[in-house]
Amino acid sequence: MNDKSTQAAGATLLDERAGDAALEAPNYDNDFDAIIVGAGLAGSAAALTMAQRGLEPLLIERGKYPGAKNVFGGVLYTPTIRELTDLDSAPFERYIGEKRFSMLSHDDETAVSLKPGDWHREPHNDSYTVFRGDFDEWFAEQAVEAGATLVTETTVTDLVREGGGIVGVQTDRPDGEIRAPYVVLAEGGNSLVSEGADLKAREDRTNIAVAAKEVLEFPENDEAIEDRFRLVGDAGVSYHYFGEGAVGEAYGGGFIYTNDDTVSVGVAYSLDDAATKRQSPEETLNLFKSHPAVAPLLKDARTVEYSAKTIPEGGAETMPDLVHDGAVIVGDAAGLVLNNGVHLEGTNMAVESGYYAGDTIAKAAENGKTGASALQSYPERLENSYVVQNLERYAWLTERVEEDRDLLFEQLPRAIADASTEYFRMDRSPKATHAKAAKQRIFETLGGWKGATKLALRYRKLVR
Amino acid sequence: MKWTIVVGVKQVPDADEVGIDPDTGRLDRANAPAVMNPPDRDALEAALSIKDEVDARVVAMTMGPPMATPVLEEAVAMGCDDAVLITDRAFAGSDTWPTSLTLARAAEYLGADIVMAGEETTDSSTGQVPPGIAAHNGWAQLTYVEDVEARPEANQLIATRDVEGGYERVAADLPVVVAVAYGEFEPRPAPLHRKLYAENDFEPMQLTAEDLGIKDEVGLDVSPTSVGGMETVQPVERKSEVIDSADDLADQIQEVML
Numbered sequence: 004m005n006d007k008s009t010q011a012a013g014a015t016l017l018d019e020r021a022g023d024a025a026l027e028a029p030n031y032d033n034d035f036d037a038i039i040v041g042a043g044l045a046g047s048a049a050a051l052t053m054a055q056r057g058l059e060p061l062l063i064e065r066g067k068y069p070g071a072k073n074v075f076g077g078v079l080y081t082p083t084i085r086e087l088t089d090l091d092s093a094p095f096e097r098y099i100g101e102k103r104f105s106m107l108s109h110d111d112e113t114a115v116s117l118k119p120g121d122w123h124r125e126p127h128n129d130s131y132t133v134f135r136g137d138f139d140e141w142f143a144e145q146a147v148e149a150g151a152t153l154v155t156e157t158t159v160t161d162l163v164r165e166g167g168g169i170v171g172v173q174t175d176r177p178d179g180e181i182r183a184p185y186v187v188l189a190e191g192g193n194s195l196v197s198e199g200a201d202l203k204a205r206e207d208r209t210n211i212a213v214a215a216k217e218v219l220e221f222p223e224n225d226e227a228i229e230d231r232f233r234l235v236g237d238a239g240v241s242y243h244y245f246g247e248g249a250v251g252e253a254y255g256g257g258f259i260y261t262n263d264d265t266v267s268v269g270v271a272y273s274l275d276d277a278a279t280k281r282q283s284p285e286e287t288l289n290l291f292k293s294h295p296a297v298a299p300l301l302k303d304a305r306t307v308e309y310s311a312k313t314i315p316e317g318g319a320e321t322m323p324d325l326v327h328d329g330a331v332i333v334g335d336a337a338g339l340v341l342n343n344g345v346h347l348e349g350t351n352m353a354v355e356s357g358y359y360a361g362d363t364i365a366k367a368a369e370n371g372k373t374g375a376s377a378l379q380s381y382p383e384r385l386e387n388s389y390v391v392q393n394l395e396r397y398a399w400l401t402e403r404v405e406e407d408r409d410l411l412f413e414q415l416p417r418a419i420a421d422a423s424t425e426y427f428r429m430d431r432s433p434k435a436t437h438a439k440a441a442k443q444r445i446f447e448t449l450g451g452w453k454g455a456t457k458l459a460l461r462y463r464k465l466v467r
Numbered sequence: 468m469k470w471t472i473v474v475g476v477k478q479v480p481d482a483d484e485v486g487i488d489p490d491t492g493r494l495d496r497a498n499a500p501a502v503m504n505p506p507d508r509d510a511l512e513a514a515l516s517i518k519d520e521v522d523a524r525v526v527a528m529t530m531g532p533p534m535a536t537p538v539l540e541e542a543v544a545m546g547c548d549d550a551v552l553i554t555d556r557a558f559a560g561s562d563t564w565p566t567s568l569t570l571a572r573a574a575e576y577l578g579a580d581i582v583m584a585g586e587e588t589t590d591s592s593t594g595q596v597p598p599g600i601a602a603h604n605g606w607a608q609l610t611y612v613e614d615v616e617a618r619p620e621a622n623q624l625i626a627t628r629d630v631e632g633g634y635e636r637v638a639a640d641l642p643v644v645v646a647v648a649y650g651e652f653e654p655r656p657a658p659l660h661r662k663l664y665a666e667n668d669f670e671p672m673q674l675t676a677e678d679l680g681i682k683d684e685v686g687l688d689v690s691p692t693s694v695g696g697m698e699t700v701q702p703v704e705r706k707s708e709v710i711d712s713a714d715d716l717a718d719q720i721q722e723v724m725l
């Protein structure tokens with residue numbers, strides 16, 4: 004041994020500190036009040052709610068930071084987040100000042116644009132474009148500031164059961180099992196843990212949509228976004244596209260959202276189509292981007308990021324049991340996404356479900372109760388909320404649109420485009436002739452008055 | 468006797484996230500998140516692998532601002548028994564000379580038998596610090612080490628060193644400073660409960676320049692490095708030509724070679 008006698012005063016200090024048991028073999032079993040799998044919107048909302056009620060939840064996230072792995076082309080809906088925390092420092096890109104719905108045939112476009120003045124005023128209809136990489140990190144930070152603990156780069160691989168109940172989770176780390184009285188599964192659409200533990204059935208491919216998305220920048224043109232989308236200040240747009248020009252023969256749609264100085268462009272369509280029609284997400288996206296009505300918006304853009312993901316689109320019928328002995332399922336993992344063509348919403352329902360789950364657990368913990376019955380008020384409250392009501396309201400739509408898809412996505416867009424060509428035609432015949440031809444073109448497609456009435460009846464619930 | 472292995476770890480900007488400012492062409496380090504110098508994870512692994520074999524304690528040290536504490540937490544999460552933050556305003560502006568002096572004194576203070584370090588850092592990459600520690604303390608040094616083998620009975624460490632055209636095995640009497648070759652030691656993942664402990668409940672031991680008796684021997688004034696100037700090198704425009712057939716290509720090559 005070297006001579007440590009005089010110099011090594013610090014060694015004594017090290018010896019003293021070494022007596023600390025935690026330093027030797029730390030153990031956090033049942034130290035946390037709850038374990039939340041996934042620091043996405045649903046997970047952080049649950050963690051924040053519990054922390055605000057005085058609990059100490061543990062958020063486990065597989066990404067390097069929350070949001071690192073989240074693909075999202077999108078618009079974040081904030082009615083519930085606004086209630087939970089102060090949004091002043093939230094990393095928003097732009098608020099949505101215009102929604103535009105557009106039918107694309109092979110080379111025509113017919114569009115409707117909505118720009119209510121109200122959307123330009125706070126709180127901007129609670130609709131903002133965000134980058135999930137930034138927003139999720141910020142949202143998880145709010146939970147941590149309120150008292151939650153976040154651990155990243157850790158993947159939950161399984162649930163730990165004892166006597167039939169769920170008592171903790173297993174992670175991919177050494178010494179990776181950890182226990183807590185409640186587990187919240189907030190792992191998103193690709194819910195391997197819930198499925199692996201038989202808490203929900205494996206998604207069937209007709210119930211899943213694939214999405215491909217790109218973030219594009221305009222390196223040579225600083226004004227491209229403001230000019231092309233006619234924006235002032237923080238205003239932004241969400242453009243939605245349907246029809247064969249958007250996603251070919253598949254059932255789904257395309258979208259363009261404006262961020263601060265980039266745009267998100269993407270397509271989302273039934274996984275069934277991706278598998279059976281051999282239409283790859285990348286090809287579909289490229290076709291959409293090159294449509295004559297879309298391409299000019301994206302001219303000279305450069306791809307910053309490409310990503311692909313699945314979205315559950317089952318709606319109310321495919322919702323799994325949300326409560327188990329010791330665990331609840333929230334957000335996309337519970338299938339709480341509305342994806343029916345007119346609406347693509349999941350962020351608001353993820354937060355809403357996380358909030359109800361967190362609040363329910365806080366109440367159960369207060370009463371010292373565990374087990375499925377103690378958590379039963381979570382699904383009950385969710386069912387009485389807009390979340391399940393919306394999902395039920397639109398459940399029929401997906402099915403019906405699927406049945407009518409040739410008509411709705413191919414024949415009708417073409418007919419409308421042809422009809423407008425007729426109606427506005429500049430030649431030397433009277434307008435009455437044009438109007439008649441236009442009407443004729445639409446009627447042929449719909450199958451006359453009878454066909455049109457039938458179609459209207461089939462979709463009347465949309466406006467009820 | 469229990470060995471004390473002290474591992475030097477440094478916080479650097481995450482090289483994956485360091486961008487290049489498109490206007491000035493300079494590296495934009497300010498916006499990159501701070502991470503542990505990647506080669507230092509190899510050093511930690513080398514130290515912990517010795518502890519797997521012999522009775523030892525592994526202590527991480529960093530000289531830096533309190534903001535550097537996360538690298539110590541990461542070291543404790545991986546398996547270090549303790550960690551030391553050497554921090555003092557007096558250290559500001561230190562170059563490799565006072566930095567290695569400080570780390571040398573700290574190693575002595577902690578009673579180190581072995582000091583483990585990375586080959587070099589990804590931000591300054593001088594590789595001078597580990598030999599500097601050895602020089603200040605008059606200890607043996609082993610650099611570019613690919614493998615280590617403990618001989619506690621002889622109070623020696625045997626190292627396999629990467630040398631031109633092969634490797635050599637060298638035995639050093641303790642105390643010794645070891646700089647490990649980057650990529651040779653696959654760092655172990657942090658166990659879950661240790662990671663939770665390190666990130667949430669662990670507080671490092673703190674040392675100041677005064678604790679180490681080097682108050683007047685550190686900082687900008689005693690740093691011999693002086694920066695003469697900086698220059699951005701413009702890339703040379705290279706001539707390129709597309710050649711359609713293999714025969715033409717062969718002709719072209721012949722022309723250039725003649």
Ligand SMILES: Cc1cc2nc3c(=O)[nH]c(=O)nc-3n(C[C@H](O)[C@H](O)[C@H](O)COP(=O)(O)OP(=O)(O)OC[C@H]3O[C@@H](n4cnc5c(N)ncnc54)[C@H](O)[C@@H]3O)c2cc1C
Pocket residue numbers: 040041042043044045046063064065066069070072073074075076077078079080157158159160189190191192196214215216269271312313314333334335336339340347348349350351353
């Ligand atoms: C392309 C696309 C566009 C969309 N557009 C919109 C839109 O415009 N508006 C809208 O409201 N909704 C939109 N959605 C839906 C919305 O993204 C989701 O509904 C929402 O993100 C669900 O939140 P979540 O917290 O349930 O799941 P996620 O946001 O998916 O979060 C799950 C988290 O859990 C982590 N995780 C997963 N497994 C594990 C594990 N085993 N261990 C540890 N961590 C794990 C993940 O890394 C992730 O951070 C879109 C979805 C896609 C794919």
Ligand SMILES: Cc1cc2nc3c(=O)[nH]c(=O)nc-3n(C[C@H](O)[C@H](O)[C@H](O)COP(=O)(O)OP(=O)(O)OC[C@H]3O[C@@H](n4cnc5c(N)ncnc54)[C@H](O)[C@@H]3O)c2cc1C
Pocket residue numbers: 474475476477504506507510528529530531559560561562563564566567570583584585586587588590591592593594595596597692694
């Ligand atoms: C030309 C030049 C000028 C500089 N001028 C200044 C200046 O004016 N002010 C200033 O503050 N800095 C300055 N520096 C930076 C400073 O000298 C170095 O960051 C520091 O001394 C460590 O050197 P290094 O990063 O090259 O380490 P290396 O010698 O490359 O590091 C090798 C190993 O030593 C260990 N190690 C290195 N540094 C530490 C540490 N701090 N704590 C624990 N372990 C460590 C690690 O294990 C590391 O892997 C300058 C650097 C250069 C090249």
